[in-house]
Structures are given as structure tokens and as C-alpha cells.
Amino acid sequence: MADQQIAGTAADKRGQADSGVVARSIAVIGAGWAGCAAAVELARAGYKVTLLEAARALGGRARRIETDRKQLDNGQHILLGAYSETLRLMQLTGIDHKQAVLKLPLQMRYPPDTGGMDFVAPSLPLPAPLHVAAALLRAKGLQREDKLSLARFSTTARWMGWQLNTDCSVSELLERFDQTPRLIQLMWRPLCLAALNTPPERASAQIFLNVLRDSLGARRSASDMLLPRADLSALFPEAAARYVEAHGGTTRCGAKVQALRSIEGRLWQLDISGAAVGGTWSTYFGGVVLATGAAQAAALLHDLPDADTANLCHQLTAFTPEAITTVYLQYDAGTRLDLPFYALQDDAYSHQYGQFVFDRGQLDAAQAGLLAVVISASGPAAAQPQELLAEAVAVQLAVVFQRPELGRPEWFKVITEKRATYASTPGLSRPDNATGMPGLFLAGDYTAGDYPATLEMAVRSGANAARLLTGSAAQ
Numbered sequence: 001m002a003d004q005q006i007a008g009t010a011a012d013k014r015g016q017a018d019s020g021v022v023a024r025s026i027a028v029i030g031a032g033w034a035g036c037a038a039a040v041e042l043a044r045a046g047y048k049v050t051l052l053e054a055a056r057a058l059g060g061r062a063r064r065i066e067t068d069r070k071q072l073d074n075g076q077h078i079l080l081g082a083y084s085e086t087l088r089l090m091q092l093t094g095i096d097h098k099q100a101v102l103k104l105p106l107q108m109r110y111p112p113d114t115g116g117m118d119f120v121a122p123s124l125p126l127p128a129p130l131h132v133a134a135a136l137l138r139a140k141g142l143q144r145e146d147k148l149s150l151a152r153f154s155t156t157a158r159w160m161g162w163q164l165n166t167d168c169s170v171s172e173l174l175e176r177f178d179q180t181p182r183l184i185q186l187m188w189r190p191l192c193l194a195a196l197n198t199p200p201e202r203a204s205a206q207i208f209l210n211v212l213r214d215s216l217g218a219r220r221s222a223s224d225m226l227l228p229r230a231d232l233s234a235l236f237p238e239a240a241a242r243y244v245e246a247h248g249g250t251t252r253c254g255a256k257v258q259a260l261r262s263i264e265g266r267l268w269q270l271d272i273s274g275a276a277v278g279g280t281w282s283t284y285f286g287g288v289v290l291a292t293g294a295a296q297a298a299a300l301l302h303d304l305p306d307a308d309t310a311n312l313c314h315q316l317t318a319f320t321p322e323a324i325t326t327v328y329l330q331y332d333a334g335t336r337l338d339l340p341f342y343a344l345q346d347d348a349y350s351h352q353y354g355q356f357v358f359d360r361g362q363l364d365a366a367q368a369g370l371l372a373v374v375i376s377a378s379g380p381a382a383a384q385p386q387e388l389l390a391e392a393v394a395v396q397l398a399v400v401f402q403r404p405e406l407g408r409p410e411w412f413k414v415i416t417e418k419r420a421t422y423a424s425t426p427g428l429s430r431p432d433n434a435t436g437m438p439g440l441f442l443a444g445d446y447t448a449g450d451y452p453a454t455l456e457m458a459v460r461s462g463a464n465a466a467r468l469l470t471g472s473a474a475q
């Protein structure tokens with residue numbers, strides 16, 4: 001095992017460090033999308049990578065899970081064409097994203113005759129903002145003042161360079177931009193919930209504008225919506241692990257890092273436990289990318305005697321978690337929706353919890369008849385007993401699609417990730433990748449960056465941590 005080969009006494013390691021053997025050996029702690037991105041970039045740069053994951057599977061908060069019925073994702077995800085780093089690393093690790101995702105033009109389409117709207121960007125490769133203008137012209141279910149209000153938003157945001165002097169909530173921004181109640185209800189609120197997993201009243205307008213700048217405000221392909229056909233572990237994390245191993249590295253699932261120690265500012269000692277390492281091991285590395293969630297990173301950094309660790313730990317534990325619930329409903333394999341996904345009008349007070357519904361069968365033939373209903377910022381829904389929630393969602397589908405059979409699924413599975421993301425609130429302080437300690441870098445969707453907690457933020461953060469580490473090692 002690679003871990004055992006590099007294990008030894010601190011004195012041995014000091015000798016090896018001087019000869020550069022351990023210096024080029026890097027531990028990446030956590031194999032979510034951030035850790036996988038860091039591991040790939042480090043392996044590409046010629047480092048010997050050990051990717052350590054506490055759980056049994058790769059992927060972290062975006063992974064495949066086994067249930068008693070079938071394999072599902074721990075939550076339905078959606079990617080954007082603007083996810084440039086994610087798409088680049090998927091390609092580097094051998095994933096053909098043309099096969100792995102279904103690409104759809106930017107859209108917000110509600111089931112017909114439900115008082116919603118039908119907004120879809122044309123498939124022509126128009127430059128921004130023409131694709132939005134063309135979509136507006138064709139949009140159904142919006143009044144003239146709603147369309148003018150959206151055009152005004154797009155023009156004003158572009159004129160401001162998508163930049164606010166002082167951050168505020170998305171609700172305040174929409175009020176300032178004089179957006180109509182109908183456009184807020186049908187477009188901005190669902191977009192804000194989907195992108196930031198934070199309700200507009202509490203969400204950061206600047207982070208929202210950043211996402212819109214790179215999607216609505218960019219070339220058409222950046223605004224495309226990409227629905228995974230492959231399961232989330234296969235979509236990138238497993239390909240990343242294969243890439244790391246092909247470049248001489250090692251991946252260990254079921255390997256939890258229990259403690260982290262700096263040895264003379266040149267080496268990092270890790271105590272690792274779990275089935276994958278057969279008990280508890282101490283091993284040494286020249287550098288570490290700490291790619292766990294923020295709270296777990298704080299727990300590992302807590303005991304380091306560095307002066308700034310206390311401030312960093314304080315920042316890492318200050319994030320407010322937000323939940324996401326996915327309700328999977330299995331019907332007869334012949335059951336289909338007319339589109340791969342629809343927006344739904346939610347109203348928790350009348351037990352209409354679903355915000356988007358995806359027809360998994362249109363993405364993967366093995367999942368024919370499976371619908372996935374997503375509820376972002378799902379606190380009130382997640383408080384319901386699972387049976388009642390699944391029933392309420394099934395009834396909601398039966399009513400909005402006027403198809404009584406959707407009220408009677410064969411089986412259901414409710415998955416709530418209580419710490420799916422952190423709330424992206426105005427002016428939220430997020431730590432840099434660099435910790436200030438030599439050879440130790442943070443990676444994760446919570447580090448400083450333009451994006452909210454998303455796959456792209458995680459991947460960008462991982463890639464950046466790797467670049468900083470290789471840069472600092474080269475000095």
C-alpha cells in the first residue's frame with residue numbers, strides 16, 4: 001500500500017524530505033468534487049497523490065448511493081455551461097461530457113395551463129444579450145410589463161458590470177430593479193433557490209449577479225443547462241480517481257484522517273483510521289490539501305499551534321447550513337413527462353413543496369418511470385414525515401400535470417441532505433485557499449470565490465489549491 005510505503009519515523013522522513021521524496025508526496029483529505037479536482041491537478045503536475053476519503057464512496061455531497069431499490073444520486077444536480085473548470089477536468093479525466101450530460105438551452109418551463117410561464121432560450125448560438133432578448137420575445141405566460149422588467153434587469157446589471165458597491169439581499173436588488181411580482185415569483189425566486197440554495201430574502205445579491213453574469217450575461221452555451229445522465233460518482237469523482245492512479249497515486253475510501261500535525265514546518269503527519277488502512281496509521285507528506293467540508297476542516301485545524309488557526313476555525317464554523325431534499329417517485333416504466341424537467345410553483349403553506357421535477361427516464365434508460373422532485377432550502381418540507389412529504393409531492397404532480405396516476409407511485413425515496421450547502425448571505429466572509437501554514441491549503445465549495453456552494457465552486461477551489469501548492473513547492 002502506498003500509505004505504508006511512505007510511513008516511517010519522523011527522522012526517516014526528515015531525511016527523505018531533504019532528498020525531495022516526501023516533499024513531492026501530497027495528501028488530499030476528502031474526495032468530494034473539490035478534493036478530486038485538487039488530486040487530478042496535482043497528479044497532472046507530477047506529484048505523488050494520496051486521496052483519502054472517510055466515506056465508502058467517492059463524491060462527497062455529489063455522489064451515487066445504493067438504496068434497497070436501486071442506485072440513485074444523493075440529490076438531483078444540475079450543471080451550467082458556465083461550469084468551465086468542471087467541464088475541463090471531466091474532459092481531462094476521460095469523461096465525454098457530450099455523452100455524460102443532456103444539454104438543454106436555458107429555460108424556465110412550467111407545466112401548461114398552471115398559470116406559470118414558458119421561457120426558453122432559442123437554440124441558435126446568439127451572443128448575449130440577444131439570446132435572452134429572443135427568449136423574452138418568445139416567452140409565453142409573461143405580460144408586457146414582466147418582459148420589460150426582465151429586459152430592464154439585464155440592461156441595468158450589464159451597465160453596472162454585474163457589480164454592486166455594497167452587497168444586499170436578492171429581494172432588495174429585485175426591488176431596486178423594479179421587478180414585477182410575477183417575474184419574481186416565476187423566474188427570480190426559483191433561479192435564486194436553485195443557484196444559491198438560499199431564499200431571496202436572505203441570499204447575497206452579488207453572488208446571484210455573479211452566477212447571472214456567467215450564464216444569462218455570457219454567450220449562449222454558458223447559459224446551457226446540463227443534466228447528468230451518468231450517476232454523480234461516475235460523472236467525475238471515479239474518473240478522477242482512475243486518473244490519479246494512472247499517474248502513480250493512490251485513492252483510499254474508508255480512510256478517515258483523525259489528526260494533522262506539522263513537523264518542523266516541512267512535513268505533515270497524518271493519523272488515519274478506518275478499514276482501508278487496517279486500523280490506525282501515521283503517515284508523512286510534503287503537503288496537504290484539506291478538502292473536507294468547512295466544519296470538518298475546523299476540527300482538524302483546531303489543534304494546530306499556529307497563531308492564526310483560531311481565527312480560521314472561527315470563520316470555518318460560522319457557515320449556516322441549508323438543506324436540500326430530493327423526492328424520488330417510481331412509476332410504471334412507461335410513465336414519461338413531455339419535457340426532461342419542469343419548474344413547479346411551490347407553496348409550503350398548501351403543502352406544494354416541489355420546485356423542479358426531473359424525468360430521470362429521459363436521462364438514463366435504466367431509470368425509466370423515475371421522477372426526481374427537488375426542494376431547495378427545504379427546511380419546512382424536511383420537517384415533514386417522509387411518507388407525508390412523498391405523498392404531498394405526488395399529489396402536487398398529479399394536480400399540476402392533470403394526471404391522476406402520478407398521485408400513486410409504486411415506491412418513493414426521500415433524501416434530505418441537511419448540510420447540502422451553506423446559506424449564501426450578503427457579505428459572507430469565506431476563507432482563502434491558503435492557510436498561511438506552509439504546505440497546507442484548503443479546498444471546498446466554501447472557500448473565497450465568485451460562486452455559491454456548487455460543483456463548479458468546489459472544482460475551482462480544488463484546482464486553485466493545487467496550483468497554489470505546486471507554486472509554493474516550486475519556490
Ligand SMILES: Cc1cc2nc3c(=O)[nH]c(=O)nc-3n(C[C@H](O)[C@H](O)[C@H](O)COP(=O)(O)OP(=O)(O)OC[C@H]3O[C@@H](n4cnc5c(N)ncnc54)[C@H](O)[C@@H]3O)c2cc1C
Pocket residue numbers: 029030031032033034035052053054055058059060061062074075076077078079255256257258291292293296324325326417419420421443444445446453454455456458
Ligand atoms: C442534494 C444536493 C443538491 C445539490 N444540487 C446542486 C446542483 O444542482 N448544482 C451544483 O452545482 N451544486 C449542487 N449542490 C452542491 C454541490 O454538491 C456541493 O457544492 C459540492 O458537492 C461540494 O463539494 P466539496 O468537495 O466542496 O465538499 P464535499 O462534497 O462535502 O466533500 C468533502 C469530502 O470530505 C470527506 N471527509 C470529511 N472529513 C474527512 C476526514 N476527516 N478524512 C477523510 N475524508 C473526510 C467527506 O466524506 C466528503 O466526501 C447540491 C448539493 C446537494 C447535497
